[in-house]
Amino acid sequence: QRRNFDGDATGRAYHVSASVVTPSYWTADAVAIHQLAHYDDRALRGGPTVAVGAGDSVDFDVESDTRRKVSVADTAWWSSDRSGNRSAGLEQVVSLRPTDGTSLSAGVRAERQNVGAQFIASVPDPEARDQQRYVTASLIQRTVALQFRAATAITRTLSLDAYLQPFVTVGAYRDFGEFAGARTGTRLIYGRDIDSLQHVHRVDGDWISVYGTHNSGTAFSIRDPTGAMRSLHGTAVLRWEYRPGMALYLAWTQTRADVAADSTLSLQRDGGALLAARPVNALLFKIAYRMGR
Numbered sequence: 001q002r003r004n005f006d007g008d009a010t011g012r013a014y015h016v017s018a019s020v021v022t023p024s025y026w027t028a029d030a031v032a033i034h035q036l037a038h039y040d041d042r043a044l045r046g047g048p049t050v051a052v053g054a055g056d057s058v059d060f061d062v063e064s065d066t067r068r069k070v071s072v073a074d075t076a077w078w079s080s081d082r083s084g085n086r087s088a089g090l091e092q093v094v095s096l097r098p099t100d101g102t103s104l105s106a107g108v109r110a111e112r113q114n115v116g117a118q119f120i121a122s123v124p125d126p127e128a129r130d131q132q133r134y135v136t137a138s139l140i141q142r143t144v145a146l147q148f149r150a151a152t153a154i155t156r157t158l159s160l161d162a163y164l165q166p167f168v169t170v171g172a173y174r175d176f177g178e179f180a181g182a183r184t185g186t187r188l189i190y191g192r193d194i195d196s197l198q199h200v201h202r203v204d205g206d207w208i209s210v211y212g213t214h215n216s217g218t219a220f221s222i223r224d225p226t227g228a229m230r231s232l233h234g235t236a237v238l239r240w241e242y243r244p245g246m247a248l249y250l251a252w253t254q255t256r257a258d259v260a261a262d263s264t265l266s267l268q269r270d271g272g273a274l275l276a277a278r279p280v281n282a283l284l285f286k287i288a289y290r291m292g293r
Contacts, residue, residue: 012036025065033057047134048182055081071095084116101153115139123220137176143169157241168270170228172263226263230274232256249286
């Protein structure tokens with residue numbers, strides 16, 4: 001159990017776990033967690049504390065014998081709570097050891113996540129001086145990520161390591177609103193429970209305009225964060241131990257990033273857009289020198 005400085009219970013849970021190792025050196029791990037109802041003092045980024053409903057989560061891992069030339073590790077997870085937060089995903093990593101000095105691995109990760117109340121922005125309340133309104137929305141997010149690793153010992157003193165991770169995530173936001181008050185999990189939806197809402201398309205993107213009920217003017221406008229984010233990160237490190245305890249490092253890193261307003265997931269389209277994104281390259285040289293004996 002965790003409590004903040006106000007005495008609010010910010011985490012209360014029961015954990016059960018089990019682990020098994022077979023005679024053939026396969027391993028299996030399972031973890032089940034029951035989360036009791038609690039408060040979250042960080043959900044609104046400095047705003048009032050809100051309530052989170054009870055929920056459950058399960059995580060299951062299986063890994064084959066890592067001493068073999070080929071090994072496989074699989075992970076699956078699921079979680080859900082009464083506040084509308086749900087998550088489910090799968091991950092698989094295949095590892096190869098073609099020689100004693102070389103290792104390769106490739107993995108894929110896929111996840112779908114539903115967030116009942118994702119913080120969007122805090123805006124001044126035109127009807128209450130020095131007050132803020134904390135805008136939230138429900139979020140449906142889908143993520144796909146790949147990862148590739150390679151490590152090889154070229155000689156006894158020269159080695160090369162490389163890593164590459166393409167990443168695509170898309171999120172659709174809906175039911176914009178705000179919490180009814182502090183220490184509650186009830187949300188008031190714009191256009192249904194309070195105020196009125198209008199989706200506006202501008203040259204600089206899609207916006208959400210909220211109009212107050214006590215006057216005809218616009219209470220506030222925020223950009224609709226619905227869309228896709230794509231990124232690619234790659235690193236290669238060459239290490240030369242020219243003397244015992246002393247080494248030279250040459251590292252190269254490339255990153256690519258791209259965003260789009262489309263919330264649909266298309267691996268072919270997103271992969272092409274990621275490769276077409278402008279790369280940012282960095283080159284680093286480092287010397288490690290041991291002083292003294």
